[in-house]
Structure formats: structure tokens, C-alpha cells
Amino acid sequence: MMKKNWKAWLYLLPAIAFLGVFMVYPLVDVFVYSFEEGYNSASQTFWGTGLYNYSYVLHDPYFLQAVKNTFILVIITVPVSTGLALLISVGLNSIKPLRELYQTVFFLPYVTNTLAVGLVFMILFKKTAYSDGMINLLINFFGGQSVDFIEGPYWAKMLVMCIYTVWVVMPFKILILTSALASVPQSYYNAAKIDGTSKWRTFTRITLPMISPMIFYLVITGFIGAFKAYSDEVAIFGTNLNAAGMNTIVGYVYDMLYGDSGGYPSYASAAALILFAIVLTITVINLMISRKNVQY
Amino acid sequence: MNYDKIEQAARRRDRVRRTITYLLLTLWALIVLFPFYWMLLTSVKSYSAYNGEYVPSFFTLSPTLQNYVDAFTTVNLARYFTNTIVFTLATTALMMVVIIFAAYAFARLDFPGKNLVFALFLSLMMIPSELVIITNFVTITNWGMRNTFWGLILPSVTSVFYIYLLKENFEQIPEELYKAAKVDGTSDLKYLFKVMLPISQPTVVTIVILKVIECWNSYVWPRLITDDEAYFLVSNGIQEIRENGFGRENIPAMMAAVVVISVPLIILFLVFHKKIMAGVSRGGTKG
Numbered sequence: 001m002m003k004k005n006w007k008a009w010l011y012l013l014p015a016i017a018f019l020g021v022f023m024v025y026p027l028v029d030v031f032v033y034s035f036e037e038g039y040n041s042a043s044q045t046f047w048g049t050g051l052y053n054y055s056y057v058l059h060d061p062y063f064l065q066a067v068k069n070t071f072i073l074v075i076i077t078v079p080v081s082t083g084l085a086l087l088i089s090v091g092l093n094s095i096k097p098l099r100e101l102y103q104t105v106f107f108l109p110y111v112t113n114t115l116a117v118g119l120v121f122m123i124l125f126k127k128t129a130y131s132d133g134m135i136n137l138l139i140n141f142f143g144g145q146s147v148d149f150i151e152g153p154y155w156a157k158m159l160v161m162c163i164y165t166v167w168v169v170m171p172f173k174i175l176i177l178t179s180a181l182a183s184v185p186q187s188y189y190n191a192a193k194i195d196g197t198s199k200w201r202t203f204t205r206i207t208l209p210m211i212s213p214m215i216f217y218l219v220i221t222g223f224i225g226a227f228k229a230y231s232d233e234v235a236i237f238g239t240n241l242n243a244a245g246m247n248t249i250v251g252y253v254y255d256m257l258y259g260d261s262g263g264y265p266s267y268a269s270a271a272a273l274i275l276f277a278i279v280l281t282i283t284v285i286n287l288m289i290s291r292k293n294v295q296y
Numbered sequence: 297m298n299y300d301k302i303e304q305a306a307r308r309r310d311r312v313r314r315t316i317t318y319l320l321l322t323l324w325a326l327i328v329l330f331p332f333y334w335m336l337l338t339s340v341k342s343y344s345a346y347n348g349e350y351v352p353s354f355f356t357l358s359p360t361l362q363n364y365v366d367a368f369t370t371v372n373l374a375r376y377f378t379n380t381i382v383f384t385l386a387t388t389a390l391m392m393v394v395i396i397f398a399a400y401a402f403a404r405l406d407f408p409g410k411n412l413v414f415a416l417f418l419s420l421m422m423i424p425s426e427l428v429i430i431t432n433f434v435t436i437t438n439w440g441m442r443n444t445f446w447g448l449i450l451p452s453v454t455s456v457f458y459i460y461l462l463k464e465n466f467e468q469i470p471e472e473l474y475k476a477a478k479v480d481g482t483s484d485l486k487y488l489f490k491v492m493l494p495i496s497q498p499t500v501v502t503i504v505i506l507k508v509i510e511c512w513n514s515y516v517w518p519r520l521i522t523d524d525e526a527y528f529l530v531s532n533g534i535q536e537i538r539e540n541g542f543g544r545e546n547i548p549a550m551m552a553a554v555v556v557i558s559v560p561l562i563i564l565f566l567v568f569h570k571k572i573m574a575g576v577s578r579g580g581t582k583g
């Protein structure tokens with residue numbers, strides 16, 4: 001028996017070693033960093049402990065801009081993408097021919113490199129000296145004015161960011177919702193049909209309650225994912241997000257760590273922990289709401 | 297009451313509803329596919345033709361492959377590509393070894409503290425990578441592993457979620473099989489590789505594909521760890537191309553590079569789309 005124990009730990013050793021070094025230790029360390037004031041990464045010294053890093057981050061205009069951007073992004077994209085995904089999934093679920101083809105096409109963005117496709121979005125929206133770009137032509141066609149979406153006004157940049165984020169997160173949501181819809185027992189619908197229930201009533205009284213756990217799952221993961229937005233922004237606006245005024249909280253963390261403004265792991269840690277606190281709070285609130293409203 | 301008329305009206309309503317549904321779905325399909333079409337189209341337009349169009353045209357009559365030649369000669373696209381392949385294969389292979397042994401220990405072996413250790417593992421799933429990446433960056437820097445493949449690979453060779461997925465799968469293999477193998481004098485390790493892995497093959501394949509996709513698209517960690525172009529992955533390559541590559545104006549060449557980078561994953565997706573979608577809906581999330 002003793003020999004067997006020894007063997008089991010041996011099997012687990014690689015996993016425990018990697019998790020220990022790259023997950024558990026960093027988790028402790030990030031708190032340590034965030035309280036070390038004036039940490040210098042070259043000499044690895046610091047002059048005190050306290051809350052200075054947090055106060056610095058919370059007073060940094062770049063951080064406040066990043067928080068604002070992230071919140072706007074979250075508030076717009078989570079409801080829009082969830083609602084749109086629900087609409088499309090219901091549509092998908094109601095058809096038979098071509099359903100699989102549509103499903104496959106809809107899932108395509110999930111596997112593509114978001115940096116690469118982001119570049120295409122940038123070109124579609126960008127206004128250059130040579131051309132106003134695809135999207136602007138479309139706007140002109142409907143009688144609107146051309147806007148520079150990439151280097152223009154704040155709301156235009158925010159709009160592109162939201163559109164691209166929705167485009168990126170839709171595949172996952174559609175996939176989850178279509179499988180949730182398919183798992184609602186047909187007999188419920190048949191019963192409703194016999195009673196002559198209208199389609200809308202069937203949808204709100206049978207379908208929605210049945211898939212509400214999955215909707216809440218998507219809302220919760222959607223919030224978490226949107227709060228961590230970063231690489232989609234880089235794809236569209238380039239690596240210098242502060243200059244574009246489009247930085248996100250995660251982007252701020254990485255900028256503090258590395259790059260032109262980098263070399264401050266303490267500030268990065270404080271910002272990351274603030275982000276974590278925000279995400280945790282929102283998730284707890286979400287869970288509390290879902291406990292009240294989810295039927296199952 | 298005229299039942300024929302009621303039925304007819306109902307049928308007409310049905311037809312209208314179905315038409316609207318198809319229109320909506322087709323519209324979304326176009327929104328999804330259009331960027332791909334646009335990158336492909338732009339990549340075969342010649343530089344002068346592209347910049348001469350004030351109104352971009354939706355097709356081209358004189359496709360050229362010159363941009364692809366440019367993409368491979370002006371910037372180091374081939375290098376980024378090989379780096380990514382090496383990184384993806386090495387990371388995935390190493391991770392498979394680590395998680396197969398861990399899942400085996402949790403599913404097959406009994407040892408004191410197993411449940412506690414497993415619970416601790418699961419709790420690690422909740423930790424966002426943004427929290428640990430700061431220290432990992434410092435660790436790898438201190439180990440002198442910046443701009444090396446080891447530095448790129450090591451932090452991502454374990455995944456608690458995949459250990460969990462594989463363990464669940466291993467546990468469904470009937471106990472009798474193990475006893476029969478024991479009677480035949482099969483060693484534990486042989487049983488793992490000759491019986492458990494082949495039975496769990498669908499799950500293993502799904503995990504491999506999902507990990508390959510994740511590796512191919514990884515951007516944040518490689519960007520932190522590499523500033524030497526010789527170790528850039530495709531995502532970093534794309535950013536590099538965009539900011540210093542062909543000159544900001546040569547968009548057709550940029551799009552050719554984007555096509556080259558996207559094609560492997562799209563092929564992988566077309567071949568394995570059922571497996572990928574099933575795997576993701578079983579509990580993957582993006583990133």
C-alpha cells in the first residue's frame with residue numbers, strides 16, 4: 001500500500017509542480033507585490049509596505065480611462081450579444097434544412113486568430129487618404145457622413161470595439177444556447193400546442209424558463225470575459241492603447257508590467273487585484289440574482 | 297366557420313415566419329463570413345489596384361499572388377509560422393503528458409488526501425490568468441528564459457480543466473476491465489496506455505484540438521516574454537507587421553499574411569468542426 005501511495009504522488013508530481021510554480025506561488029506573490037511600495041525590478045528592492053500602489057493606480061488618469069472603457073464595453077456588449085445570440089439560436093432551432101451549415105458558419109469566428117481578423121475589421125472601418133473604407137461607404141449609401149472609426153471621435157472607436165467584441169463572443173453563446181434549446185423536451189411544446197397557446201406565450205412561459213440556467217451561465221461568463229477584454233482592442237487600435245484612449249483594465253496591467261511604460265510590477269499587481277475584486281463582486285451579484293430567478 | 301380559410305391563413309403565417317427566420321440567419325452568416333471574404337479578396341488585389349480604388353470593389357478581375365510573395369520575403373512570416381508550429385506542438389505534447397498522468401492518478405489510484413488534492417486543483421480553475429501572469433513574467437525573466445521557447449511553453453503546460461475532463465472520462469471505464477487486466481498481469485502503466493487511452497480517444501482528441509487552437513491564437517504571454525523577432529509567434533508577428541512591417545500602407549500584403557495565418561485553423565475547423573463544437577459546448581470558454 002505504501003508503495004502505491006508513493007506511485008500516485010509520482011503521477012501527480014508534474015501537474016503539482018507546474019501548478020505550484022505558475023499558479024499558486026504567483027497568487028501569493030501578487031498580493032505581496034501589490035503592498036510593496038516603490039519596488040524596483042532592477043535591484044529588487046522596495047522602501048516600504050502599504051497601500052500606496054493602490055492609491056497610485058486609483059489616481060492614475062490612464063487607469064480611470066481604462067475602467068471607464070471597460071465598463072462601457074461590458075454594459076453594451078453583454079446584453080447585446082446575449083440577446084442577439086438568443087434570437088439567432090431560436091431561429092436556428094426552428095428550421096430543419098441547412099441548420100447544420102448555419103451552425104458551422106456561425107461558429108467559425110471562435111477558432112480564428114482574433115488578432116488577424118481584428119486587422120480586417122480595422123481595414124473595413126478605417127478612413128484613409130485613399131478611401132473612406134467599406135463601412136463608411138455603406139453609411140454614405142444610407143445618406144450618412146463618413147466617420148474615422150479608428151482614429152476619430154471616442155464614440156466611434158467605442159462602437160467599433162463593441163461591434164468587434166460582439167462578433168468575437170457570439171459563436172460561443174450561439175453554440176451554448178442552441179444546445180440548451182434542443183434539450184427542451186418536445187412534449188412540453190406539444191402540450192402547449194394542444195392548449196392552443198400562442199407562440200410568444202410558449203416562448204416566454206416554456207422556452208425561457210427551461211433555458212434560463214444557461215442564459216445566466218452566459219451572462220456570468222460574458223461579464224467575466226468582457227471585463228478581461230484586451231487583445232481584441234490591440235487588434236483594432238494597435239499596442240499603444242493609451243494613446244488611442246481605448247485602453248482596458250487588463251491592458252493597463254500589461255502596460256504597467258511591460259512595454260514603454262512598463263517595469264512596475266507593483267502597480268500592475270494592484271490594478272490586477274482591483275480588477276479581480278470588481279469581477280468577483282459582479283459575479284456574486286449575478287449569482288444572487290440568478291438564484292432568485294432561475295427556475296431550476 | 298371556414299376551416300379551409302383558417303388553415304390557409306395559418307400556413308401563410310408559417311411561411312412568412314420561416315422566410316424571416318432564414319433571412320435573419322443568412323444576414324448573420326454574411327456578417328460572419330464577410331471579413332473572411334474581404335481578407336481573401338484584398339490579399340489578391342495588387343498594391344496599385346487597391347490604393348487606386350476610392351470605392352473598394354467587391355471582386356477583382358486580375359488576381360495576383362504577388363502579395364503572398366511579399367508577405368514571405370519582406371517580413372519574416374515563415375519564421376513566425378515555424379515558431380508557432382514548434383510552440384503549439386511542444387506545448388500540446390507536454391500538456392498531454394502532464395494531464396494524462398494527473399487524470400490517471402485521480403481516476404484510478406487510491407491514496408490518502410486524494411479528494412482534498414482534487415478539490416484544491418478544482419479551486420485553481422477560478423483563478424484568472426491576469427492575476428498570476430505578473431509573477432510568471434518576473435519568474436521567467438529571473439530564470440533568464442525570456443526569448444526562449446521554454447519561457448513561452450512552461451507556464452501553459454497544465455490545465456486543471458482538462459485534467460478534470462479527462463478524469464471524468466477515465467472514471468467511466470468499468471472497474472472489471474482493470475481487474476481483468478490485473479489478472480492477466482498487466483502493469484498499471486501498460487493498462488493506462490493500452491486500455492484507458494484508446495477508450496478515451498474522443499476526449500483526448502478534443503482536448504488536443506482545443507489546446508492547439510488556444511496555442512495558435514495566444515498573444516498576451518508571447519508578447520510579454522519575447523521582444524526578439526526570432527521568437528515571435530504569428531499573433532505577435534501580425535502586430536509587428538501592422539506597426540513596422542510593410543509600411544502602413546501595404547494593406548494587400550498585410551492581408552496576405554493574415555490569410556496565411558488563418559488558413560491552418562480554418563482547415564482544422566472544417567475537418568473537425570463536430571468535435572470542436574461538441575468539446576466547446578461541454579465546458580470550454582473562450583481564452
